[in-house]
Amino acid sequence: MSTMVQAIRMALHVGEERLGVTDIFGEDVGPPLGGVFTQTVGLKTTWNSPLDERGIVGAAIGLALAGQKPVCEIQFCDYAFNTIDLLKLAGAMLWSSNGQWNLPMVLMTPVGSGIHGSIYHSHSFDATATRLPGWKIVMPSNPRDAYGLMLSAIKDPNPVMFLAPKALLRQKALPGEEVPGAPTDERQLAKMIDAPLGDRSKWRPDWPAVEDLFIPIGQARTVRAGRDVTVVCYGRMVQVCTKAADELATEGIEVEVIDLRSLWPYDWAALKESIGRTHRVIFVNEETEVTNFGEHLIRRTVEELFYELHAPPRLLAGAHVPGIGLADNLEQASVPQRDGIVKAMREIAQHAP
């Protein structure tokens, strides 16, 4: 049972060995630490950067321009907001040069709340990311998807942003969510690839023979089938919504939970099919609720499926306030919680047109 952070690390290792990754870099990404979540420890091409997010994104663009395959990290997405101009530039490089320069780069960054991160370690990035034409955006909800999406991101010749739900990084894989080829015994895996505490200068990882797994960018996953309501979510909200759906099942309400996995491009075909069947849909994410990507999905839904709907589509998202406060009550009042989701699911299921 690997964790998501182990899955990411194994994917980056495969990237180095089989997919031509040349540089994995960012603040504290290289030795001795190997990432604030240990996501890059023991890898071959890692290096530490100066404390300069603009320099990190800029260097990644430059490396990609020169045909290298960089994976750069912004330590927390909360610290990427001084680089939006460079992210826009990266997304525009191919387009503005009329097809001359593509950028084979990956930018990975931890997102979302759930670790008591206070104002600057709780930001979401999906709204901002989906406003960057020229970028593909992926966001896994479990170790297997993290592994398969990272491999696809690395293989992709375009800029791809990998948003890692930080609250899930240390969770163990559930059955069916394992990284193919990785030992299922967690003790054994930890011994192989987790760095020892203290001095690691002599330690070398013993990488398991993991298999290729390329989860197509743009392909959603139905986590839980259901006939009554469609719930579209991603990242940390997938587990919360699935638990909420299980709870409602005891009331005889069958909720279909779709994990979008790719935010851009996104799997409209899957959404259309499901909403066409259930006629009721809720979009759930942690991002602040105004000018929110879920609102785009609602727009698309009413644009194409208006007469399919038996209830107004709903959005459950973060409060439109300047930050997520540290105190428990504040964080819980700021992002969707299981109870609220259950309540919304029940309301929409029981809604009579």
Place this chain on the structure above:
Amino acid sequence: MSTMVQAIRMALHVGEERLGVTDIFGEDVGPPLGGVFTQTVGLKTTWNSPLDERGIVGAAIGLALAGQKPVCEIQFCDYAFNTIDLLKLAGAMLWSSNGQWNLPMVLMTPVGSGIHGSIYHSHSFDATATRLPGWKIVMPSNPRDAYGLMLSAIKDPNPVMFLAPKALLRQKALPGEEVPGAPTDERQLAKMIDAPLGDRSKWRPDWPAVEDLFIPIGQARTVRAGRDVTVVCYGRMVQVCTKAADELATEGIEVEVIDLRSLWPYDWAALKESIGRTHRVIFVNEETEVTNFGEHLIRRTVEELFYELHAPPRLLAGAHVPGIGLADNLEQASVPQRDGIVKAMREIAQHAP
């Protein structure tokens, strides 16, 4: 008949004389140029800054922290994308200090396409701006509103962003859109407040006795009443939509055009009343169409007015591509045009549920 750029200049003058404005600054804002659109020429408190948008926003925050009343400018909103972290910080200052520090600052910046500005002088900023909790956002569509919204922005004790549709800056006021107290003879006004070409070191403006006009932030304006369709727009799109509505009137279709004027807070009461009457609504803006503020308004509409709607709500917005190309055909294909708006209005008006 003053132009919008003259109206802004007169409002800034009133700000200096009657509302305590201490600093009007930014790149080329001070002498000799007085702004790339002449919006700040002849004013008392203007000064030029280094070519550093982060420094501009940072200095404005610092000035506001120290109880000054700065109006800072980002020369084109296209160049504000390396300052989003600072804009977020400004919006969070009061909230994160639990109410201790408010920031009485105004940030003004030209937005939108329509002057053949190519990739970096055509950006819209409304989607990004409405994702900044703690900021109020205004965007005028004519000289009078520009004047009245700027005065309210200056008076407001919170950070206010003033988005100026650059394609309208040099248009003359239509009847009813004049700045109260300004001479209606344009030659006379120009002689009084427009700087001469060439050396201006000795020139001094002769300010007209303009009156106070505080257009409440959060109050929309019905530009054109109509029973059949509601169109919600702002900035440059207001004229385009109004012309389109006039065209449709000849077909007996009466379109109501609402100029939002304030994007945050926005006048939901006015929208609700109108949509409740017409049962059909189109939202129009120039911003790229994915994770777009108009999508928020559609979400709010289906959330609260779903059963009032006799047709799916529509969004007309900019193409989701990396930039706005310079060639005419490219720009026109990228942002809403009158023909497309007329077509959409006709479709939604004739739409049979």
Place this chain on the structure above:
Amino acid sequence: MTTSHVHEHHGKDSGLAPELLVQMHAHMVMTRVLEERLIRMQKQGDGYFWIGGPGEEALNVPLGMLVDRGEGPMHDYLHLHYRSSGTVLAMGADPIDSLRQMKSTASDPYSGGRNFCNHYSFKKWNVVPVSSPIEVQFSMAPGTAIANKRAGGRGITIVQGGDAGTAEGDFPTCLVWSSRPENPLPLLMIVANNHWGISTPAATQHGEKRISDRGKAFGIECATIDANDPEVAYRGLKRAIDYVRNERRPYLLEAYVSRLYGHSSSSGANFIGEEVDCLKRFEQKLAERGILTQKHMDDLHTRYTQELLEASKRVREEAPPRGEQIYDHVFVDVDGERDPAAMLPKGTR
């Protein structure tokens, strides 16, 4: 003239009055004890995260003692970082408020339970809110310095950050904006150089022999000092502050400090034996010079520790903020206007 040199004064008398040294020592002890209490609280589950300034006391306490404290541009503005506990305590902050912020209580006067510990804000003393993003304070500082200069008094702006943070564009922004020929500013920039950025040694990322050299190209007065010695730090700060106050021009001060408990609770927050302990070193000197006895100093340490232990117990009883309070302080109301927060679509959560 632009200078850059390391002052070394260990051992020999600094010429500072004994009373001053005693007061300085007391503030340093309280700062250390407070940080150790915060670390303990976090480890005991009375807080989620710790970051703070043990190892910077010899720099931050003298700074707090030298500040012209007050509200408005006639007084000094401070743009501090998350290791500045010594400065605010020396200015007169009540340590229990730091415990409140650690415990995220509604009574936390700095952020109402919203921000991490050591994220200070004192409107009445011109201490602007400390924020987590590194170095942004260097972009804001010129603004308050313009106000100081305009006010025509002797107030100045002081901004402080770490060494790794100088790689951000905000640091040179401050160099450029404070030295504009059109309007040079009374602005003291302090770089607390502990030679680390979390896990990254400065020597691997920074080619500067001295960070303070970066001021030279701008004609900015600059110096580098060993701020593990509070007497050296006091005199270095005083020289810098006097210069900025009188000349109304910028000054860049690089100060070597220690990071005694590592970066933060994320890295364990355990005492690092290899780093110089400025407090221990200072106490040896005070004892040698017969200014204070070790006994007196130990007693002080014990008393403060006891006081803060009791304070932490009291804080444990204080209420947390309520969920609906997230909507407080988004805007200050403009009379007559409906609170825009009330106009929000309130999605279910």
Place this chain on the structure above:
Amino acid sequence: MTTSHVHEHHGKDSGLAPELLVQMHAHMVMTRVLEERLIRMQKQGDGYFWIGGPGEEALNVPLGMLVDRGEGPMHDYLHLHYRSSGTVLAMGADPIDSLRQMKSTASDPYSGGRNFCNHYSFKKWNVVPVSSPIEVQFSMAPGTAIANKRAGGRGITIVQGGDAGTAEGDFPTCLVWSSRPENPLPLLMIVANNHWGISTPAATQHGEKRISDRGKAFGIECATIDANDPEVAYRGLKRAIDYVRNERRPYLLEAYVSRLYGHSSSSGANFIGEEVDCLKRFEQKLAERGILTQKHMDDLHTRYTQELLEASKRVREEAPPRGEQIYDHVFVDVDGERDPAAMLPKGTR
């Protein structure tokens, strides 16, 4: 050793071969003629906006002549700005393509009618796309320089911008990243100092005596030269490029240049008599030294002018891009994958 000095060699022989000077002169004339043609086109309504490099020929032409031209990290990468016409023409660019970009034709090879004139892009020559935002090229340049160094050849990265732009954080980002002790980079930074930022005189905003001094704190080799003299510029550039090629370390070169037609068409694009005209000055020297006759030089000017006039007529006949092409080149396709642009909701426009 770090140096910073202004070389002055006017009048006296620079030791450069006459053939080289003749070639240099021809490129400078073509560059000037091209810019004047672009200006005329804009004024005649054959383009919306002009910005370019008249006044920088004496710097940019020698640069283009000294570049190791080719594709990939074994050759030089160039991150240029919107005044770099002289560099790309000296490298062999066809001037008609600049007219195409001015006219926004579909045949514009640099941007397909999407970008302003003088926004070059040559994949085959490592000239990365010029973009309008000031100074961002200084944040990207370290990336290509890392690739140059890794490739193990003699290729280097050259990045160029203006003087006002050095106030952006991207400039110091380049200083920090190119001089990291862990991995110093073969990176030549050129600041074309024309003493203006649109309407703002550098002297009002910049306290640096020399911009090149900003490299000193990082131990970066630096120099300031008078690049209104192409011989001085050639030798200054050669010294800098040789150093970077051989030492695989960064170099900061500040070059004084003129802005002969003002900032852009927004400021009128009229000839500014007060500024030094590097081409005129160079032609006087070539005549004095008997290297070229004024007649020959005038004829060249006339011939190029005629050529570009005819080219501009041809370009006028070329087709503009079609509206639906806005969706081209958003992504490069990954085999088997549906083009994501096709998945877009296409709102009416």
